Amino acid sequence: MQRIAVVEDDQHIRDIVNAYLEKEGYEVTLMETAEEGWSLWESHPPDLWILDIMLPGMSGYELCKRIREESEVPIIIISARDEEVDRVLGLELGGDxxxxxPFSPRELVARVNRHVKRWQAYEKTKQSSEGQGVYGNGLLRLDPNERRVFWQEEEVEVTSKEFELLSILIEQLNRAYSREELLDRVWGEDYFGSDRAVDDLVKRIRKKMPDIPIETVWGYGYRLREQGGER
Incomplete structure (x- = not known):
């Protein structure tokens, strides 16, 4: 049984979402605050999150950002704010x-089902991955079997999306990949967020691995160089 965490301070909405998800066969945990959500993440992480943005105390944005720094578990953001800037911010902070x-509970359930299926497929692919990729003179090494990354002989903790992006860039060194191609291959063709999500992912990788030769191809995308160079 897949476990869904719902963080929403409106009890009426919580009750409706809970009823529809339980009817669909999910195990649901209901919370009113992001602080409760973070405690759940640290103790018993769920398989999918449904987060409201406007919460007392820590915001849903902050909780989304914290979770995404540690995992690629699906996150669905629900909000009364429908401005484009809010939508883009939520997606760039890691929302899927x-x-x-107001939203249709049936539509929410449909989206939950879609993301759960994609997450299960990803986990299955991860477990069955084989082979090993080695980049350049050993400064960067990827082990697909164990989903591990080594930079300058030191292991670096990465999220699944960070691993996927590095796996793509390492396929053909020096090749320039467009943001659109990276977005499709890492997030999936049905992802409708901004391609700035790719920029954010690269920024996170660079922060974890200083001097990694991921080069920005201005106005286009990124490439992984065989040797260091300007970024």
């Missing part, structure tokens, strides 16, 4: 989907 209030 964004739905505005």
């Amino acid at each position: 989907d964004y739905i505005t209030k």
Whole structure:
């Protein structure tokens, strides 16, 4: 049984979402604050999150950002704010989907089902991955079997999306990949967020691995150089 965490301070909405998800066969944990959500993440992480943005105390944005720094578990953001800037911000902070209030509970369930299936497929692929990729003179090494990354002989903790992006860039060194191609291959063709999500992912990788030769191809995308160079 897949476990869904719902962080929403409106009890009426919580009750409706809970009823529809339980009817679909999910195990649901209901919370009112992001602080409760973070405690759940640290103790018993769920398989998918449904987060409201406007919460007392820590915001849903902050909780989304914290979770995404550690995992690629699906996150669906629900919010009464339907401005484009809010939608883009939610997706760039790591949300996989964004739905505005008032919303159809059936539509929410459909989106949950879609993301759960994609997450299960990803986990299955991860477990069955084989082979090993080695980059250049050993400064960067990827082990697909164990989903591990080594930079300058030191292991670096990365999220699944960071691993996927590095795996793509390492396929053909010096080749320039467009943001659109990276977005499709890492997030999936049905992802409707901004391609700035790619920039954010590269920024996170660079922060974890200083001097990694990921080069920005201005106005286009990124490439992984055989040797260091300007970024």
